[in-house]
Amino acid sequence: SYVGPDAWRAGVRTYMKKHAHGNTVSDDLWREIEAAAGKPITGIAHDFTLQPGVPLITIADQTCAAGKTTLSLIQGEFSKDAPDKAPLTWRVPVTVKALGGGEAKTLVTGGKGSVTVDGCGPVIVNAGQAGYFRTLYGPTRFAGVVQNFAKLPALDQIGVMSNTWSMGLSGYQPATDFLDLVSATPANADSQVLAEIADVLSSIDGYYEGMPAERAAFRKVALARLNPLFTAVGWTPKAGEPDTTAILRGELIAALGGMGDAAVVAEANRRFAADKTDPAA
Numbered sequence: 001s002y003v004g005p006d007a008w009r010a011g012v013r014t015y016m017k018k019h020a021h022g023n024t025v026s027d028d029l030w031r032e033i034e035a036a037a038g039k040p041i042t043g044i045a046h047d048f049t050l051q052p053g054v055p056l057i058t059i060a061d062q063t064c065a066a067g068k069t070t071l072s073l074i075q076g077e078f079s080k081d082a083p084d085k086a087p088l089t090w091r092v093p094v095t096v097k098a099l100g101g102g103e104a105k106t107l108v109t110g111g112k113g114s115v116t117v118d119g120c121g122p123v124i125v126n127a128g129q130a131g132y133f134r135t136l137y138g139p140t141r142f143a144g145v146v147q148n149f150a151k152l153p154a155l156d157q158i159g160v161m162s163n164t165w166s167m168g169l170s171g172y173q174p175a176t177d178f179l180d181l182v183s184a185t186p187a188n189a190d191s192q193v194l195a196e197i198a199d200v201l202s203s204i205d206g207y208y209e210g211m212p213a214e215r216a217a218f219r220k221v222a223l224a225r226l227n228p229l230f231t232a233v234g235w236t237p238k239a240g241e242p243d244t245t246a247i248l249r250g251e252l253i254a255a256l257g258g259m260g261d262a263a264v265v266a267e268a269n270r271r272f273a274a275d276k277t278d279p280a281a
Contacts, residue, residue, distance in 0.1 A: 001130035002044075002093035002105060003037035011036035039107070040091060047090040048132060054078040055090045055133040056172075057108060057125060059141055064120040069098050071123060073106075073113045078134040080170045087111075090133075097127035099148050122148050129159035136172055146180045154190035161196050179221075187228060191248040194229050198251040201226065205259055219259045226256055235267065 003011075011033035019028060026049070027042060034041040054077070061072040073094065077087030092108040094115065101119015117123065122144030125135045137145060145160060152160065161181055168175030182197050201222045208215035230252040233245055256264040274281035 001095060001128060002107070003033060003039055003041065007037035007039075008033060044091045044093065044107075047092075051088055051090075053088050055092050055108075056087070056136060057092060057094060057133050058136040059123075059125065059138060060112075062123065062141060067120060068116050068118055069101070069120055069123060070114060070116045071096060071125075073108050073115070073125075075108045075111050075113070078166075078170070078172075092131065092133055094125060094131060094133075095127045097124045098122070099124065099151060103127060124152065124156055124160070126159060126163075127156060129155050134167060134172075135163055136167065139173075142173065142177060146177075146184050149181055149184040150186045150189075154193055157185070157189065157193045158196055161193070161200070165200055182225060187232065191233075191242070191244040195244070195248045195251040198226060198229075198248070198255040202255045202258055223256065223259060223261055226252060226259075227261070230256060230264070235271075 012029075014036065015024075015029050015032040018032070026045070030042040030045045056076040056078040058074045058076060059071055060074045063070050075087070075090060075092055077085065079085055089111055090108075092113075093105065094108055094113070095103065095105050096115050096117050097103040098117045098119030099121040101121055102117050104115050104117040106113050106115035122141065124145065125137070126133065142164075149157065149160070161178065164173070164181055165175075165178045167173045168178055178200060182201070185193060185197060205215065205218060205222065208218055229248075233249045233252065235249075235253075237246060237249070253264060253268065257268055271281050
């Protein structure tokens with residue numbers, strides 16, 4: 001994504017021609033991509049493949065002038081267990097998109113970077129989700145993402161959800177931020193986005209083990225969100241439906257059943273019992 005498809009293909013072609021019928025090491029490929037792209041690909045590859053950990057990109061500042069947004073970025077290290085540890089350093093390719101505006105790429109190196117993109121709307125960091133890092137937006141900027149969440153491509157919706165849930169579990173931002181994204185997701189969203197919601201809500205329900213009052217309160221919210229989604233897909237597969245819808249159906253049945261939805265549990269039991277006498281059950 002950082003070098004672009006033309007430079008990538010050119011580098012791969014050169015690599016294959018040079019090493020036809022021979023052996024190679026990883027750096028042979030990185031060098032040819034670097035030569036074709038004119039970008040420090042070998043260093044980037046070494047940062048991500050020869051040391052452990054996950055980078056954390058934090059938006060330190062965001063300004064808009066003359067129809068362009070400029071972001072100041074800081075690179076730290078994402079850590080569930082020790083968020084205050086001294087971070088390793090990576091050269092991190094970052095793609096940024098302003099909602100309703102343009103897209104731009106930058107390389108965060110030496111722990112910091114900046115990027116300017118056309119447009120003054122909320123900004124998605126790691127647009128296209130090709131980058132291997134976590135993102136910390138900050139409360140105000142994240143609120144802008146939530147308000148425009150329904151407008152994002154499905155891939156970015158899934159990426160933002162995954163990032164938000166991981167950041168919440170790790171204490172970098174409120175875990176309830178994920179529920180804001182759930183509320184902002186339209187009922188006709190991509191089935192993979194809806195499956196992500198079902199999966200995480202089931203996980204949250206598990207954290208309430210041993211807390212019946214709190215679990216009942218959470219389940220009321222979760223079931224109110226999931227039931228309409230299940231009504232839309234139903235128990236019975238429809239002719240020509242995509243595999244992702246079938247996966248969503250299974251996720252929803254598991255989530256609703258696990259949370260004790262009476263109608264789903266009853267129908268699941270009925271179908272299980274019917275299997276003894278009805279091959280089509």
